[in-house]
Amino acid sequence: MKRATAYFILVLIIVAGCSAYRTAKFNSKYGPVQTVDRTVSAYKPGEVSFHNDVQPILERRCDVCHGCYDAPCQLKLTCYEGLERGGTTKLVYTARLRPEKPTRLFIDANSVEEWRQMGFHPVLNERDQTPQANLEDSVVNLMLQLKKENPQPETELLPASFDISLDRKQICTTAEDFSEYKKKYPLWGMPYALPGLTDKEHKTIVEWLRQGGLITPRPAMSASRKRIPVCLRNSRRDFVSRGFASGVLMVDSSGTAENSNKNCEGGIGHFRSAGFSLRSTQSRFDR
Ligand code: HEC
Numbered sequence: 257m258k259r260a261t262a263y264f265i266l267v268l269i270i271v272a273g274c275s276a277y278r279t280a281k282f283n284s285k286y287g288p289v290q291t292v293d294r295t296v297s298a299y300k301p302g303e304v305s306f307h308n309d310v311q312p313i314l315e316r317r318c319d320v321c322h323g324c325y326d327a328p329c330q331l332k333l334t335c336y337e338g339l340e341r342g343g344t345t346k347l348v349y350t351a352r353l354r355p356e357k358p359t360r361l362f363i364d365a366n367s368v369e370e371w372r373q374m375g376f377h378p379v380l381n382e383r384d385q386t387p388q389a390n391l392e393d394s395v396v397n398l399m400l401q402l403k404k405e406n407p408q409p410e411t412e413l414l415p416a417s418f419d420i421s422l423d424r425k426q427i428c429t430t431a432e433d434f435s436e437y438k439k440k441y442p443l444w445g446m447p448y449a450l451p452g453l454t455d456k457e458h459k460t461i462v463e464w465l466r467q468g469g470l471i472t473p474r475p476a477m478s479a480s481r482k483r484i485p486v487c488l489r490n491s492r493r494d495f496v497s498r499g500f501a502s503g504v505l506m507v508d509s510s511g512t513a514e515n516s517n518k519n520c521e522g523g524i525g526h527f528r529s530a531g532f533s534l535r536s537t538q539s540r541f542d543r
Contacts, residue, residue, distance in 0.1 A: 279432045282432045285389075286383035286384050287389070290383070291368060291369060292381075292385065292468075295472070295473075303467055304460055304464040305472070306336055306470070307474065311336075313453065314333045317450075325360060326348040326349055328448070330343060330359060339379065339380060340368055340380065341361065342371070343395070343428050344374075345375070345428040346359070359376075378431075379394060379396050380396065381394045381431075381465075381468075385468050390468050390469070391466055395429065396461070398431060403445025404452060408449075409443070418448075420449055
């Protein structure tokens with residue numbers, strides 16, 4: 257028994273040591289982690305725009321999983337702030353003996369630094385802002401690259417290495433530890449368990465990351481439409497046996513609401529009881 261405990265502690269020390277070594281290697285290659293302000297007032301000609309080019313791809317291919325409060329690794333891709341916040345190994349719903357501070361985007365923390373203190377790690381490069389580091393230190397890029405290197409196998413059934421259950425064990429790797437993830441789970445690139453992005457979609461996101469993940473102020477909303485964020489749980493059972501979707505209700509002046517799959521917090525019941533009818537027919541896979 258004692259020997260087993262000693263062995264366990266030794267393994268823990270080795271694992272922590274390897275991770276620290278990989279972090280030190282990243283530090284010397286790409287500089288230390290620091291806060292990055294990615295805001296620009298306008299893009300230069302030819303640059304990829306987050307709102308116009310990247311967000312529509314995330315909406316079509318990623319938000320079906322990375323939309324809700326309990327998204328995998330709590331990585332929300334429904335808005336730029338979710339990307340900036342990054343991921344965490346902490347689960348939203350799990351058996352716990354002590355209360356845990358909630359982690360609702362826009363509500364429980366207001367800055368990237370605060371999210372880092374709450375255990376979130378970056379998925380965009382927060383080291384030296386060079387084109388090379390912008391790619392090699394970004395978990396988003398590494399995940400997309402992994403899918404390109406190992407495309408979805410064209411078999412009738414998903415290979416057994418994919419776990420699509422609700423209580424799936426999550427890894428939630430950092431860029432530093434990505435080489436380990438890649439070795440162990442070569443098929444787990446993004447989008448998970450689904451066909452990869454088209455070359456055009458892939459290049460668009462990668463180019464935006466290479467540029468430094470720059471963001472301009474949000475475009476103004478048209479006067480007749482108002483965005484109301486919602487989370488539609490269990491409303492789309494056709495999604496890989498899980499069945500949930502996320503969206504924003506676009507409410508036009510007649511009071512008709514339409515789910516256009518944008519941001520997500522809150523609940524649909526509230527809008528239903530307020531008399532909105534919901535059109536939620538946009539296919540998540542209509543690429
Ligand atoms: C079918 C569901 C699904 C779709 C669609 C999907 N993902 Fe994921 N994503 C996951 C799961 C599950 C994980 C957790 C993998 C793990 O670490 O165990 C994950 C993890 C990630 C991570 C790693 C987060 C971290 O903290 O390490 C990134 C980055 C990511 N996804 C980006 C994307 C992008 C970009 C897209 C769209 C191109 C996408 N995902 C589409 C299910 C999905």
